[in-house]
Amino acid sequence: MDLTVNEKRVLSVLAGKTSCTDAELAALLESPAESAVQWSHLCADRGLAVVEKQVEKTAKLTEEGEKYAAEGLPERQVLSVINGTIPMKELTAHPLSRIAIGWLRKKNWIIMDKGMVSVNHEAALKNLTADAKGTAELVKRGLAVIEETVSWTIKITPEGKALADAGLDLREEVGTLTRDQILSGEWKDLALRRYSVDKLPKRIYGGRVHPNQQILDEIRDLLFEMGFTEFHGSIVQNAFWNFDALYQPQDHPAREMQDTFHLAEELPLPEGWEQVREIHMNGGSTGWGGEWNPEISKKCVLRTHSTSLSIQHLAKNPNPPLKAFSISRVYRRETIDPTHLPEFEQLEGIVMDEGLTFGHLLGFFKEFFGRMGFEEVRFRPGYFPYTEPSVEPEVWVDGLGWVELGGAGIFRKEVTAPWGINCPVLAWGLGVSRVSMLRMGLKDLRQLYKSDIDWIRNSPARRV
Incomplete structure (x- = not known):
């Protein structure tokens, strides 16, 4: 057994005693009590000694007491x-x-x-x-304080006693060689300190990025590699951008597809709102018909989807080509359970250019999900008020089967025409919180947002 010289000194002292206090051991070793206790604990870790802690509490009056x-x-x-x-x-x-x-x-x-x-x-x-x-x-009452005095009792074990009785080399060990010792050959006669290279060093817990944020950053970097730019927008949107600009009628159940957090505030309508009103009333074949009330469009909500940011980005950048995305929080009045939360991240993306087809959209998903580690991807027909055709991509997850991850399609002309856009726009919205769950093997969405320090410390580092 490889022992340091200080561990050997402790065993040599303890071999002739039944037990020893830390103060007594320190005096015999001519070392500080803290060092004597530390070396004793090292012997205890090897099963060569037993270290017992005693705590004595005494009351002491304060100045007022x-x-x-x-x-x-x-x-x-x-x-x-x-x-x-x-x-x-x-x-x-x-x-x-x-x-x-x-x-x-x-x-x-x-x-x-x-x-x-x-x-x-x-x-x-x-x-x-x-x-x-x-x-x-x-x-x-603050008239007295309790003071604790800690002392230690150290005893040698039979294993330690046998080792000490067999004889211990107490020569001082050298941990660092000088140039002269190497050149002269003196190092051959020195007692060199042995190092255990098979033991892991003490783990250091530095700052870590939250596992969910790591995956969001990975998705962001992947889209940058694929030539996308990123856009942002406000959490608070008026109903115009959240619903009307996406061709969701004011008096139709389609507007209730998501339970919404409504706010008391209002925001003014943007330039061009008249074209959206015209589309709602008369666009396409007959539009939605009925009346369109601008006062309803001014009322604010917490965005229910980040598609509201996509249409605003298109309105500001109507000329192709364009590839852009947003990773942002969305808010819905959901009942909290293992798969639903009232707020979560959504990945929103748009691609605009001449000659784009539905096949390009499906090809993008196969490439994107493949790079995210999902090898099998399939598509199911879907319906959304603002895209036609529409699709729901699914990925295969062992143990779960096919899992739906969002919705996508080509923006309807009723969505793009008011802003002077005449070419196809591919659009999608993916629940990236669900992607994070699948990547981490979690079964409860709520765990993504907990401050579980052990989970954060032990989660694998992000792929670079």
């Missing part, structure tokens, strides 16, 4: 001036009354009636010594 020990507690000092029955005004004139009255009442030592105060002699006599034995109460 010392004062009252000499003069008496405030309640006793004030009690001594009450002769018979006195007015409360006279009692409060005492310099310690502010502290004492509360304790006199708590101990039931006084009787207060109609502005007069008298001594409750029966209670006072009964509790005459109660304050003298109440250490916990003195600590609570």
Whole structure:
């Protein structure tokens, strides 16, 4: 067994004793007590010694407690001036009354009636010594503190005794060689310190990026590699951008596809809102028909999907080509359970160019999900008010089967025409929180947003 010279010294001292305190061991080793305890623990880790900890608690008076020990507690000092029955005004004139009255009442030592105060002699006599034995109460009042004294008892084990009796080389070990020792060959006669290279060093827990954020960053970097730019937008949107600009009618169940957080505030309509109104009333074949109320469009909501950011980005950048995405929080009135939360991340993407087809959209998903580690991808027909045709991509996950990850399609002309866009726009919205769950093997969406330090520490580092 490879021992350091200090561990050997500890065993040599303990071999001739039944037990030893840390102070005694430190004196025999001519070393600080802290070092003696540390070396003893190293021996204990090897099964060569037993280290026992003793903690002695003692109460010590504070400066204020010392004062009252000499003069008496405030309640006793004030009690001594009450002769018979006195007015409360006279009692409060005492310099310690502010502290004492509360304790006199708590101990039931006084009787207060109609502005007069008298001594409750029966209670006072009964509790005459109660304050003298109440250490916990003195600590609570700040009149005493509890001090702990830690000591250690060290004993050698039979294994340690056998090792010591067999003889230990107590020569000082050298951990660092000088140039002269190497050149002269002196190092050959030195006792070199042995190092255990098969033991892992102490783990250091530095700062870590949250596992969910790691995957969001990975998705962001992947889209940058694929030639996309990123856009952003406000959490609060008016109903115009969240619903109307996406061809969701004001009086139709399609607007209730997501339960919405409605706000009391309003935002003005943007330039070009008249074309959206015209599309709603008369666009396509006959539009949605009915009336279109601009006041409804001004009302604010927490965005229910980040597609509201996509259409705003298109309105500002109507000329092709364009490849852009957004990773942002969306908000819905969902019942919290293992697969639903009222807020979560959504990946929104748009590609605009001449000649784009539905096949390009499916090809993008195969490439994207393949790079994210999902080898099998399939597509199911879908329906969304603002895309046609529409599709729902699914990926195969062992143990779960096919899992749907979002919705996609080609923006309808009713969505793009008001902004002067005449070429196809591929669009999609993916639940990246679900992607994170699948990548990490989680079964509860809520775990993504918990501050579980052990989980964060032990999660694999992000792929670079």
